[in-house]
Amino acid sequence: MALRQPLTQLTKRATTSQISKFASTPVSSLWLSKQEKGLATAVPPVTQDATSSKGPTAMVFMNMGGPSTTDEVGDFLSRLFADADLIPLGRLQNYLGPLISRRRTPKIKKQYAEIGGGSPIRKWSEHQCEEMCKILDKTSPETAPHKPYLAFRYANPLTEEMYNKLLADGFGGGRGGRAVAFTQYPQYSCSTTGSSLNELWRWRNKLEGPRAGGVDPAGAIQWSVIDRWPTHAGLVEAFAQNIEKTLATYPAERRDKVVLLFSAHSLPMSVVNRGDPYPAEVAATVYAVVQRLGMRNPYRLVWQSQVGPSAWLGAQTSDTVHNYISRGQKDLALIPIAFTSDHIETLYELDKEVIGETGLDSVKRVESLNGSKVFIEALATLAKAHLESGRACSAQMMLRCPGCTSERCAASKEFFGSQTWARADSVVG
Numbered sequence: 024m025a026l027r028q029p030l031t032q033l034t035k036r037a038t039t040s041q042i043s044k045f046a047s048t049p050v051s052s053l054w055l056s057k058q059e060k061g062l063a064t065a066v067p068p069v070t071q072d073a074t075s076s077k078g079p080t081a082m083v084f085m086n087m088g089g090p091s092t093t094d095e096v097g098d099f100l101s102r103l104f105a106d107a108d109l110i111p112l113g114r115l116q117n118y119l120g121p122l123i124s125r126r127r128t129p130k131i132k133k134q135y136a137e138i139g140g141g142s143p144i145r146k147w148s149e150h151q152c153e154e155m156c157k158i159l160d161k162t163s164p165e166t167a168p169h170k171p172y173l174a175f176r177y178a179n180p181l182t183e184e185m186y187n188k189l190l191a192d193g194f195g196g197g198r199g200g201r202a203v204a205f206t207q208y209p210q211y212s213c214s215t216t217g218s219s220l221n222e223l224w225r226w227r228n229k230l231e232g233p234r235a236g237g238v239d240p241a242g243a244i245q246w247s248v249i250d251r252w253p254t255h256a257g258l259v260e261a262f263a264q265n266i267e268k269t270l271a272t273y274p275a276e277r278r279d280k281v282v283l284l285f286s287a288h289s290l291p292m293s294v295v296n297r298g299d300p301y302p303a304e305v306a307a308t309v310y311a312v313v314q315r316l317g318m319r320n321p322y323r324l325v326w327q328s329q330v331g332p333s334a335w336l337g338a339q340t341s342d343t344v345h346n347y348i349s350r351g352q353k354d355l356a357l358i359p360i361a362f363t364s365d366h367i368e369t370l371y372e373l374d375k376e377v378i379g380e381t382g383l384d385s386v387k388r389v390e391s392l393n394g395s396k397v398f399i400e401a402l403a404t405l406a407k408a409h410l411e412s413g414r415a416c417s418a419q420m421m422l423r424c425p426g427c428t429s430e431r432c433a434a435s436k437e438f439f440g441s442q443t444w445a446r447a448d449s450v451v452g
Contacts, residue, residue, distance in 0.1 A: 080166040081194055081202035081244075082159070082406065083185060084152045085219040088175025089142030089366065093132045095178065100124035100131065102177040106218060138370040145180075147364040147393055148173050148207065151402060158403035159410075166201075166410050174204070176219050186226045195231050195244035204248045204439075205406065207363055209258055210287075210304035211251040213424060214294070217432060220248065224435040246442050248416040249409050253304040254311045257401020261392050262308075262360065263315040269356050269389045270320070279319050281354040284343060285309045286373065287361035289326035292334040297426035300419070302336060305361055312360070324360075327377075328368060341377050348381060358389045363398065365391040415442040 090099040104120035135141050152171035159169040170192065174185040194200035204223055206216040223246075229235060231243040252258060270278050287305045295302055309324045327340040344355060357378065359369045369391055378386050392398040421440045423433060 078166050079168045079170050079194075079200070080159075080410070081170050081172055081189055081192075081200070082152060082156055083172045083174050083189075083202055083204050084148050084207050085174050085204055085216070085223070086144065086148060086176070086207045087215065087219075088173075088178030088181075089144045090135060090178055091143070091145055092141040093135050095141070096132050096135060097124065097128045099178050100127055102181075106176070134367065134371050137375065138367060142178075142367065144364060144366065145173065145175070145178070150394060151363070151399055154399045155402040155406060158400065159406055162403060163407045163410055169406075172202075174219065174223065176222060182219070182222045182226050186223075186230055189244060190230065195238070195242065197238055197242035199242050199245065201245045201247070203406065203409065204246060205402075206248070206250055208361070209251065209255070209363065210253045210301050210308060210361055211420070212290070212301035213299055213427070213429075213432065216250055217435075220250070220439065221431055221435045224438050227438075246439060247409065247414065248420065248439050249405065250416050250420040251300075251304060252405055253308045255401060255405055257397065257404050259308070259311045259315050261395050261398035261401060262312045262358065262389075264397060265390045265392070265395070266312070266316060266356065266358060269387055272387070273354060273385075277354055281320055281356050282347060282352055283313070283320050283322035283356050283358060284340065285312075285322065285324045285358045285360040286327050286340045287324070287359075288328050288368065289335045289337070289339070292336060295336055298424035300424075308360055312358075327372060340373070344377055344381065344386065348383070348386075353383055353385045355386045356389055357387070359391060363392045365393060416440055 087103075088099075090096045101121065101124045104124045105116070107116060149171070152173065156169040156171045160167040163169070172185050172188065173180050174182045176182065180188070189200075189202065190196045194202060204220065206219065208215045211217070227244070227246070231238045266283065270281060273281055285305075285308075290299060290301060306324055309322070313320070313322050323338075323343065325338050325340045325343045326336050329335040329337075329339055340357070344357075347353075347355060357373055359373065362369065369388065373388050378388060416439050421436055423436065427433070
């Protein structure tokens with residue numbers, strides 16, 4: 024997400040040595056995905072409990088994904104740097120993309136080795152989606168059974184793999200059926216949710232569009248989108264409960280003075296000025312959480328992972344921690360507010376680089392949502408409300424950024440906004 028403008032500027036004016044320096048930037052400086060540690064953590068098995076035969080409904084979790092093993096890092100980076108939505112390199116895309124990904128691979132492998140040998144994002148995403156579907160089978164029997172799928176942007180299972188699995192499972196291909204594209208970024212950005220939706224739109228056209236073997240549009244998969252949910256009550260509650268657990272580890276007399284640092288991936292100011300809604304939506308999440316906590320603790324929203332020569336949204340997380348400690352404020356709790364599970368930016372950048380370098384046990388990170396039952400219930404509540412709404416997507420999704428010039432983005436929004444979507448209570452068996 025955050026690499027769009029810096030790399031564009033890099034191709035315009037950077038020297039060969041600057042490009043080389045950028046290519047070796049630590050992986051924690053990029054928003055690669057919602058990756059996490061805990062590879063040894065067992066995830067409970069899931070068995071579906073369909074309570075109706077009026078479905079099925081495919082529930083597709085969209086995310087960037089991450090390499091599950093160090094051997095997958097190279098392919099992951101190759102796909103990432105080939106994405107012009109995320110990293111527009113213009114006519115140099117085919118040259119700079121492979122160059123940067125090859126040069127970064129060895130260092131990134133070492134970083135993944137340090138957080139457990141790979142990203143367990145697939146494990147947690149599968150767990151969250153499957154558990155959500157189990158709940159939906161009971162709470163929304165009109166659209167059951169709900170079948171879980173993942174669509175990762177740069178790692179397996181890729182969007183293409185997911186779409187082909189939908190077809191193999193009986194969705195679309197002339198047979199109709201419904202699917203929900205559920206973004207796992209609570210706050211919308213054109214470079215994350217937008218990129219994933221553009222990829223989904225591309226594969227829909229390729230596999231079910233006018234040139235896809237004459238598939239009748241009426242028999243294609245009918246899509247709807249959960250495109251953002253920054254202030255959903257269940258999401259806020261899940262964050263708040265995890266923060267309260269961390270605050271409880273501080274002595275009672277210091278507890279209300281702990282500074283809460285909500286950390287999210289930054290954006291180049293050029294992207295902010297284009298009108299990307301992400302900063303405002305992250306801020307909305309933060310304010311909703313501190314309200315739920317009773318506004319007891321001082322707090323700030325800070326931004327991590329700045330990279331490249333251009334101006335970025337600040338203040339930076341690492342600088343903020345250093346500055347507060349230098350002023351004597353050593354009770355700090357870092358909260359990754361824009362991700363729903365651990366990933367390399369929490370486990371490596373925050374834990375090892377930011378917190379680890381302080382050497383202070385009073386600087387802590389709040390646990391990520393991961394397998395939180397409160398969070399999974401929130402996902403199910405959100406999905407049920409969406410199914411009952413009859414809406415293809417939010418009104419906000421249809422509004423392009425004021426400075427948007429991407430025709431691909433415009434076409435993708437037009438497609439998803441035009442999808443017909445029956446209310447859950449109107450489905451007949």
